[in-house]
Amino acid sequence: MKSLAELAEIRERMKDKIALREGNNEIRIVVGMATCGIAAGARPVLNAFVEGVNAQGLEDHVTVTQTGCIGICQYEPVVEVFQAGKDKVTYVKMTAEKAARVISEHIKGGKVVEEYTITYAKKA
Amino acid sequence: MIRAHVLCCGGTGCTSSGSPKIQETFTSEIQKQGLSDEIRVVQTGCFGLCALGPVVIVYPDGTFYSHVTVEDVPEIVEEHLLKGRVVERLVYNEVAAGTAQSDMGEAHASLNDTTFYKSQQRLALRNCGVINPENIDEYIAMDGYRALGKVLTEMTPDEVISTILDSGLRGRGGAGFPTGLKWKFASGNRGKVQKYVCCNADEGDPGAFMDRSVLEGDPHAVIEAMAIAGYAIGADQGYIYVRAEYPIAVKRLQIAIAQAKEYGLLGKDIFGTGFNFDLDIRLGAGAFVCGEETALMTSIEGKRGEPRPRPPFPAVKGLFGQPTILNNVETYANIPQIILNGAEWFSSIGTEKSKGTKVFALGGKIRHTGLVEVPMGTTLRHIIEEIGGGIPNGKKFKAAQTGGPSGGCIPAHLIDTPIDYESLQAIGSMMGSGGLIVMDEDNCMVDIARFFLEFTVDESCGKCTPCRVGTRRLLEILDKIISGNGEMEDLDRLEELANYIKSASLCGLGQTAPNPVLSTLRYFRDEYIAHIVDKRCPAGVCKKLISYKIDPEKCIGCGMCAKNCPADAIHKTSYVAPGHKLPSMEIDTAKCVKCGACMDSCKKIQAISKG
Numbered sequence: 001m002k003s004l005a006e007l008a009e010i011r012e013r014m015k016d017k018i019a020l021r022e023g024n025n026e027i028r029i030v031v032g033m034a035t036c037g038i039a040a041g042a043r044p045v046l047n048a049f050v051e052g053v054n055a056q057g058l059e060d061h062v063t064v065t066q067t068g069c070i071g072i073c074q075y076e077p078v079v080e081v082f083q084a085g086k087d088k089v090t091y092v093k094m095t096a097e098k099a100a101r102v103i104s105e106h107i108k109g110g111k112v113v114e115e116y117t118i119t120y121a122k123k124a
Numbered sequence: 125m126i127r128a129h130v131l132c133c134g135g136t137g138c139t140s141s142g143s144p145k146i147q148e149t150f151t152s153e154i155q156k157q158g159l160s161d162e163i164r165v166v167q168t169g170c171f172g173l174c175a176l177g178p179v180v181i182v183y184p185d186g187t188f189y190s191h192v193t194v195e196d197v198p199e200i201v202e203e204h205l206l207k208g209r210v211v212e213r214l215v216y217n218e219v220a221a222g223t224a225q226s227d228m229g230e231a232h233a234s235l236n237d238t239t240f241y242k243s244q245q246r247l248a249l250r251n252c253g254v255i256n257p258e259n260i261d262e263y264i265a266m267d268g269y270r271a272l273g274k275v276l277t278e279m280t281p282d283e284v285i286s287t288i289l290d291s292g293l294r295g296r297g298g299a300g301f302p303t304g305l306k307w308k309f310a311s312g313n314r315g316k317v318q319k320y321v322c323c324n325a326d327e328g329d330p331g332a333f334m335d336r337s338v339l340e341g342d343p344h345a346v347i348e349a350m351a352i353a354g355y356a357i358g359a360d361q362g363y364i365y366v367r368a369e370y371p372i373a374v375k376r377l378q379i380a381i382a383q384a385k386e387y388g389l390l391g392k393d394i395f396g397t398g399f400n401f402d403l404d405i406r407l408g409a410g411a412f413v414c415g416e417e418t419a420l421m422t423s424i425e426g427k428r429g430e431p432r433p434r435p436p437f438p439a440v441k442g443l444f445g446q447p448t449i450l451n452n453v454e455t456y457a458n459i460p461q462i463i464l465n466g467a468e469w470f471s472s473i474g475t476e477k478s479k480g481t482k483v484f485a486l487g488g489k490i491r492h493t494g495l496v497e498v499p500m501g502t503t504l505r506h507i508i509e510e511i512g513g514g515i516p517n518g519k520k521f522k523a524a525q526t527g528g529p530s531g532g533c534i535p536a537h538l539i540d541t542p543i544d545y546e547s548l549q550a551i552g553s554m555m556g557s558g559g560l561i562v563m564d565e566d567n568c569m570v571d572i573a574r575f576f577l578e579f580t581v582d583e584s585c586g587k588c589t590p591c592r593v594g595t596r597r598l599l600e601i602l603d604k605i606i607s608g609n610g611e612m613e614d615l616d617r618l619e620e621l622a623n624y625i626k627s628a629s630l631c632g633l634g635q636t637a638p639n640p641v642l643s644t645l646r647y648f649r650d651e652y653i654a655h656i657v658d659k660r661c662p663a664g665v666c667k668k669l670i671s672y673k674i675d676p677e678k679c680i681g682c683g684m685c686a687k688n689c690p691a692d693a694i695h696k697t698s699y700v701a702p703g704h705k706l707p708s709m710e711i712d713t714a715k716c717v718k719c720g721a722c723m724d725s726c727k728k729i730q731a732i733s734k735g
Contacts, residue, residue: 003395003396004273004277004395007264007269007270007273007395010261010264010265011264011265011267011268011270013261014261014262014264014265015265017126017262017265018254018255018262018265018266020126020127020128020129020183020184021129021131021183021184021254031208032208033206033207033208033209034207034208034209035207037208038206038207046127047125047127047162050125050126050127050162051125054125063184063185064127064184065128065184065185065208066207066208067208067209068207068208068209
């Protein structure tokens with residue numbers, strides 16, 4: 001290495017890989033990963049969220065994590081979004097494609113994707 | 125895409141309780157579950173909670189697993205990493221208790237929420253337990269080597285020195301000399317004479333292990349700081365003097381130095397600025413005196429590690445007769461952040477005369493044995509009761525020993541003393557390297573003084589008479605008191621001799637060796653008197669002053685005590701107490717070795733007493 005620019009380049013490249021350990025908690029996306037969730041396809045959903053958050057460069061503010069059974073197995077895969085000072089949003093029957101839309105519209109844009117939420121699903 | 129990191133502690137404590145095998149098992153189990161592309165296993169340095177090791181932390185949740193065994197790993201992988209269910213039974217209980225529903229969802233048992241971490245401020249330990257110490261890229265991600273880049277491209281050497289001076293950073297090895305001043309003294313004639321930068325990693329105080337943890341957890345911070353020091357004083361060669369008893373620290377340093385050289389962060393023309401700096405490791409053979417700066421340098425030169433009189437100070441005539449600066453590991457670990465965040469930032473932490481933070485190695489009668497870093501001025505009470513979790517088994521706090529064999533005891537009534545260089549000195553102790561040994565009512569203070577003195581007698585290099593002979597005479601007087609043959613005049617003799625040794629010894633070892641005796645005499649004189657006048661050890665520690673007795677009325681004659689007695693000193697009598705079926709037992713005091721095994725075996729009946 002001969003320059004500061006090269007050092008900065010390594011730093012930028014590595015930062016994403018370390019960010020996980022800093023506990024950035026402005027927004028928490030929690031994927032239900034109990035047996036019911038996994039059986040309904042929660043793993044691709046989880047991966048889609050992790051990849052989407054990183055692809056959009058949101059990893060400084062958003063933590064993607066998992067939890068056990070939430071108790072509404074018929075709606076799995078279930079994803080909950082927590083944000084300080086705001087009501088919890090529960091998305092149901094998620095897919096990788098729906099995850100991409102949630103990231104761009106809700107996580108990034110701040111607008112809840114109503115038709116994926118549990119309130120919408122119950123009404124329908 | 126990686127969604128979780130499993131951090132396995134690779135510090136000495138956790139390694140000795142099997143963390144390498146745990147890490148291996150994680151890797152293979154994760155593979156078995158097909159999660160290798162999603163979860164990374166990382167070896168890190170010490171997290172600080174050594175008493176709970178082996179320790180594993182799972183991010184992004186920050187779930188803190190303690191006392192993990194190889195058998196637990198498949199469960200953690202399947203339950204937590206695959207299915208997202210925290211394995212509650214392995215979560216450290218204080219964290220588990222704090223697990224509550226909050227508006228952020230399940231606040232998953234996070235490490236940062238424990239009182240142990242909450243009231244700490246980690247500067248020197250900031251990367252310990254966070255990054256993989258064997259991967260330079262992770263250090264760089266945490267702003268590593270940016271400070272070196274900054275000084276080389278934006279600052280003059282004098283600006284570097286004045287930044288360190290303004291920050292108020294003082295030596296963390298014990299004496300607390302201002303680091304910037306040390307550098308300034310060595311800064312003359314840059315480029316005209318050969319100079320050296322040395323790092324004192326010869327951590328020798330019993331109970332202190334913060335330097336080891338920094339080297340094991342964040343070796344690049346020390347390397348970067350030494351290069352910065354080299355630039356500041358105009359030195360192109362550095363030496364890290366580390367004890368051979370720290371094999372993991374040595375190995376990680378070697379890896380780190382090799383990586384830094386490969387990246388061109390050590391060697392010739394660093395960052396293309398024309399600055400050269402090289403670094404080598406020198407291993408110490410475990411002599412305590414080699415932690416003294418002149419002895420350390422003599423040892424690096426390949427000679428027998430003995431101190432020499434100062435002046436001349438190392439800044440004038442140090443290693444190989446050339447100007448040299450020598451700083452402690454923890455001192456160096458602070459430097460890169462002072463450069464990056466500025467002197468003002470650093471001096472805003474701590475007290476008026478003691479800036480920044482200090483790492484303490486908590487040991488003895490305390491729940492959370494381990495490493496903690498707190499701002500200077502934090503009270504002893506806060507460290508022991510809040511962060512350290514208090515004294516186990518409902519015992520009462522009696523004293524804390526700081527500064528190891530050079531320091532003194534702080535009695536219970538001074539527990540609200542703020543910890544900084546001046547306050548500790550004022551009460552007859554010293555900061556030392558930061559060992560903090562907590563004692564409860566079961567510790568005999570005369571015995572503690574004797575323990576440390578025995579250590580310094582062993583470790584005295586023998587070059588000067590006050591230390592070589594004086595400490596031995598001190599020890600003999602203590603032995604006399606402990607064996608029940610002491611007289612009141614011995615207390616005056618102890619004090620007189622201690623003061624002679626302090627004022628007449630050649631180096632820091634002898635000058636501070638009597639401190640444990642003097643401070644226990646000052647605060648626990650009544651215990652000395654009990655040993656001398658009453659021939660009694662109040663804590664029941666000094667073997668020659670205690671005896672074990674069996675109460676024949678309570679004894680049920682089960683014989684467990686006789687079975688456990690290693691000296692065959694317990695026998696049946698012919699007396700059968702009213703209401704009992706078997707004859708009671710009796711101890712032959714002439715044969716008794718006072719090990720206490722009989723008392724331990726009689727916990728249920730409690731017929732055996734000590735007095």
